[in-house]
Amino acid sequence: MIPSRPDPTPPLTQQAHQNPPGGPQQDPYGQAPYGQGHSGQGHSGQGPYPGQPQPGAPGQPGAWQQGQPQPDQQPGAAPPPAQPPGQDSNQTYAAGWTAPQDPLGRAARDEPDWDALAARNDARARRRRLLVIGGGVLAAAALAGLVAVAITRSSDDTTQAEPTPAPTAPATEDDLPEPEFPEVTQPPPPNPLSYISSAEKDTAPLTLRTLFPGKGMSIGDRSYDKAGTADTTDCAAPTQGGLGAVLDSNGCTRLLRATYLRGDVAVTVGVAVFDTKADADKARKQAKGNIAALSGHGVDTFCRPVACWRTSNAVGRYAYFTIAGPSDGTAASSDDGTQRAGRDAGRLAFNQLVQRGKDAATKAAQ
Numbered sequence: 001m002i003p004s005r006p007d008p009t010p011p012l013t014q015q016a017h018q019n020p021p022g023g024p025q026q027d028p029y030g031q032a033p034y035g036q037g038h039s040g041q042g043h044s045g046q047g048p049y050p051g052q053p054q055p056g057a058p059g060q061p062g063a064w065q066q067g068q069p070q071p072d073q074q075p076g077a078a079p080p081p082a083q084p085p086g087q088d089s090n091q092t093y094a095a096g097w098t099a100p101q102d103p104l105g106r107a108a109r110d111e112p113d114w115d116a117l118a119a120r121n122d123a124r125a126r127r128r129r130l131l132v133i134g135g136g137v138l139a140a141a142a143l144a145g146l147v148a149v150a151i152t153r154s155s156d157d158t159t160q161a162e163p164t165p166a167p168t169a170p171a172t173e174d175d176l177p178e179p180e181f182p183e184v185t186q187p188p189p190p191n192p193l194s195y196i197s198s199a200e201k202d203t204a205p206l207t208l209r210t211l212f213p214g215k216g217m218s219i220g221d222r223s224y225d226k227a228g229t230a231d232t233t234d235c236a237a238p239t240q241g242g243l244g245a246v247l248d249s250n251g252c253t254r255l256l257r258a259t260y261l262r263g264d265v266a267v268t269v270g271v272a273v274f275d276t277k278a279d280a281d282k283a284r285k286q287a288k289g290n291i292a293a294l295s296g297h298g299v300d301t302f303c304r305p306v307a308c309w310r311t312s313n314a315v316g317r318y319a320y321f322t323i324a325g326p327s328d329g330t331a332a333s334s335d336d337g338t339q340r341a342g343r344d345a346g347r348l349a350f351n352q353l354v355q356r357g358k359d360a361a362t363k364a365a366q
Contacts, residue, residue, distance in 0.1 A: 190364060192357030196316030197277040204360055207231075211271060211352055212258040219344040224260035224267075228297035231256045235272055241289020243321070247272050250283040252319075259294045260345060265337045266302050267324035268293045269345040271353070274317045284314040291321040299327060306331040309342045313350070316357065320349040 195201045204210075208229045216225045235252035236244025247255070254273040259266060270291040274280045290310040293303040302308070308325035309332050324342035325332040332338040 190361035192354060192361045193316055194357070195360035195364070196318070196353060196357040198317060199275045202317065202356070202360065204356060206254075206256075206273070206356075208256055208258070210356075211256055212348075213352075217260055217344070217348045219347055222262065222340075222344060224262045224341075224344065227259040227261050227266070227299045228294055229256070229258045230294055238270065238292045238294075239289060240292050243287060243289035243291065246283055246286045246288065247319075250279045250286070251275055252283065257291070257294045259297070259299055260341075261299055261327060262341060263337070264327050265324065265341045266293070266299050266327040267322060267338075267341040267345045268303075269320060269322045269349050271349055272319045272321070274319065277314075277317050280314045280317050280319045283319045284312055287312040287319075287321070290323050293323050293325075300329060302327055302329050303332075304329070308332045309339045311342050311346050313346060315350055315353050318349075318353050320346060320353075322346045322349075 208231050212226065212229055214226070216223060218224075230238065231254070232238060233254050235247040235255045238255060238257060239247065251274055252272045253275070255270055256273075257268055257270040259268045268291060272280070272283065274283065290308075293301070293308075295301045303323050303325040306325065306329065308323050310324075311322045313320055322342045322345045324338040324345065326336060326338065
């Protein structure tokens, strides 16, 4: 910064400056050097301002020479006491004139303390930074508190409505998931044979009509006409060749017969009833001889005493037997259809007895 020049009108008082040692010094603004009349307090010599009396010039009022007493000092009087070092003083050297103004236009004691100002500025800057940092921390804490409160309220608000989903295109049949059905564990179906294996479970009525229903039988593509039927509790009577003794020894309680006719072939089937399956199986294994052919009802006597085809088998508590031959009473041969007729009659007895067990199992399940 360029200092301003001093005011032309000098002030009445001026702080004293110590005259530097070593002789006259040049004024920093190009004015006259310090003169020999400097007393240690103020300037002497050529005055820096126009119209100012020249101290030490002869014939000038208020002037003095070096070694002469000042106007305010009486001859022979002691000089004034020296100013303690470091103290400022305003001193008048002559009537109407004071020490010149400091070159910067102000007293030396008005010089600012730059270190103190810098320290105060640094302190203010630190306070501003602390305030800014503290304000930021407080603002962050307040924001965090608001967010926490908002989250708590949103979690506690159970009545807040869910946003309405955007409409979607209708699902097609291919997009629909496969229907799911709960797994249902069904109990195992009852075994029909268990209901016809003992007299305790097999309690359904047993008659010629239920065992040999209708007017005939059809097995595959073959049809037979029913000729006659018979039912007896004397199991040994309608037998030949020792079969009666086997049935009686194993506890046979009943014997039901029926005869079927197809062309010139006749066949009789007989079903023996026992109390248990074990009795029926034993009678089948011990079987010998044959069941007696049932004639009548348009059928002549057959299979007596000629060779015929015979079979024996068992299911549940029942054992069944067949005998087949020519209807005219002649002996049977391997190509006259009598062997097939015996197998067809045995299949009829088996199917009817198993169906009896199925009916009993269904009734028990219901």
